[in-house]
Amino acid sequence: MSELVWSVNPFGGAVVDPKSVSSRTGEFATDLSSAIKRWHEENLKVAWLEIPKASFSAIAIASEQGFVFHHVTEEYAMMTIQIEDNAFVPPYATHYIGIGGVVINENDELLVVSEKYRAPGRGPGYKLPGGALLPGEHLAEAAVREVFEETGISTAFEALTFFRHWHDYRYGKSDIYFVARLSPLDNDITIQEEEIAECLWMPLDKFLNEDSVHLFNKTIVKSAAEHEGLKITTIDGYQPAEKFEFFTLS
Amino acid sequence: MSELVWSVNPFGGAVVDPKSVSSRTGEFATDLSSAIKRWHEENLKVAWLEIPKASFSAIAIASEQGFVFHHVTEEYAMMTIQIEDNAFVPPYATHYIGIGGVVINENDELLVVSEKYRAPGRGPGYKLPGGALLPGEHLAEAAVREVFEETGISTAFEALTFFRHWHDYRYGKSDIYFVARLSPLDNDITIQEEEIAECLWMPLDKFLNEDSVHLFNKTIVKSAAEHEGLKITTIDGYQPAEKFEFFTLS
Structure with a gap:
């Protein structure tokens, strides 16, 4: 038995x-x-x-x-x-996490993409490169990786400058989309053909005044251009570094 | 059939x-x-x-x-x-989200708690009140609710000042713990007996110099006391307000 x-x-x-x-x-x-x-x-x-x-x-x-x-x-x-009525059961994961990168070059041009798949009748709707975190990936890593994958531009992480919290995003769970400011390490765009229709360096002023750009995208780019943001910091005793990531104001 | x-x-x-x-x-x-x-x-x-x-x-x-x-x-x-090899399947939720509240009163005292259940041999280890977000809850709401539930102190949300990203937190998923600065609306503590052993207003200086307080907790309190932080903002077109929450620097 x-x-x-x-x-x-x-x-x-x-x-x-x-x-x-x-x-x-x-x-x-x-x-x-x-x-x-x-x-x-x-x-x-x-x-x-x-x-x-x-x-x-x-x-x-x-x-x-x-x-x-x-x-x-x-x-x-x-x-x-x-077994006991109303006993507490710690919940499982509740959120999706994504990140977009604001990359501005020395000519005050912003790195923008437009996606291949978008609602018909909509304009190109230039937006930031970005996407969802891979399992176990740091935010700074994810921003740099997504920008590189979509645009071919290598960047260095600078700071987080904005975020959006959105409930009932997919399958009833919530989403947090962070915005990172990254500094470009080169200027030569290589588009990821599968998902990206267009990728270009657009004068920052033009982006902020372009009718087809969504107000949300203008807001987050403005915020990244105007503020220092939260920087990466470390705290003694938290090891290994791949497991922990800290952000603070300076 | x-x-x-x-x-x-x-x-x-x-x-x-x-x-x-x-x-x-x-x-x-x-x-x-x-x-x-x-x-x-x-x-x-x-x-x-x-x-x-x-x-x-x-x-x-x-x-x-x-x-x-x-x-x-x-x-x-x-x-x-x-069906197709390596076809993309959008992943499910990957993160837990929690928030702690830094509440400092007009006498420069910090609202701290110590938990009933902690590793034996450890000191009281004063820390911030806080906890996990309920499904669909905003960060600002969750901070105010957790502080009230654990300490009986009513507060108003001011800003987010720090956060920690921690991989493999529970069941292989990651966790983000945000720190909010809240302003107290009253001073009279009512402890939540079930989980909290002690709750008190501790002089900020004492907390920052107390040996038994974890370096992480000192770091986040210092950050909240010294910086304005990210404030709640709104963006036209995002409705209903219960669904979206935006944070930016000012």
Whole structure:
């Protein structure tokens, strides 16, 4: 007879050993309902059930017994159940993070792109190069990478100067779009053909007065041109550097 | 005979109608493998399969046929499959967002808390009140709410002055912790008994020189005390106000 194995964490949570989750659904259903009974008897608050890919058939059983999804990866599904009414379950990730780069050269020209895919009938709508952070990527890195990928221009990160918080952005989750000021290290544009229709150095004044440029884009460029912004700083004891990134005013 | 129904989105993605997902696993397995064949014939890039709670038994079948989890809610699981090799699948939320409040009163005293649950052997380690954003909550709102919940002090949001980016924070996802400067609207502390051991107004100088206070906390308080920070701004055309929040330097 196989039975579920679990440990209890410091917050009164039963944490089931994924290796003890059976893919035989009849057996798992019996194991799980006995376990839930025990968790109530032991006055636990929450149970955490990680179901490995090989046992995904257990998901439907756990759902029938009151478990809900917490998060998933390609390799497992994490489900939870509140044993105590209204017990606190720390939420999963809630936000998307993106960054755009304001790159102004020594001739007071701004690096702008227009995207290939845009709503029909709209003008070119020049905007900043930028995009979403890769997993584990720093904001400064992401800004430099996105600008390079879309325009071929190498840059150095200077400061963060603006950001926008936007709820219900995609699949009910929120988005934060940061704006970075970067200094160009060269001037020769190489367009990324797949996504970018046009890329050019546009006189800053023209961009700020161009009708087809969205007010949001004018606002963030103006802000980056006029303010020092938040610079990268370090704090002793936070290592490795790839894991932590700090921004402060100077 | 029931068959999967789908539409094709502008990015070459087949989007399966969740109502056509059968909870009868044998039938679903046949339907899905025919559909995958069709998607290849039609040169689609990606397929999106939303499986409603009532059909969670279909998850294991879809996984066996090459689908991987994209994201989950309490009501459904979204799975995807790349029909074209390396097709782009827009990622799901990647970050947790939290905020702490620097509240300094007219006597140059800082509002600090110490948490009930902390590593044994550690000192009280006074820190800022704060916590994670609720779904759809603005940063300014969250700072004011967390300070009030933990300390009973009502405040008004002034500015953001610092932030920390931390990778692999929980379940492999990253975290951004913002620091807000808030002005106190009253002085009478009411501790939240459940999580907070101590709450007091501490002379700012003392906090900045106290050995038991973590360098990170000293750094962010100093930054908030010395700089104006990023203020809330608005941009015409972004409505409703609950959906968008903008921060800029002034």
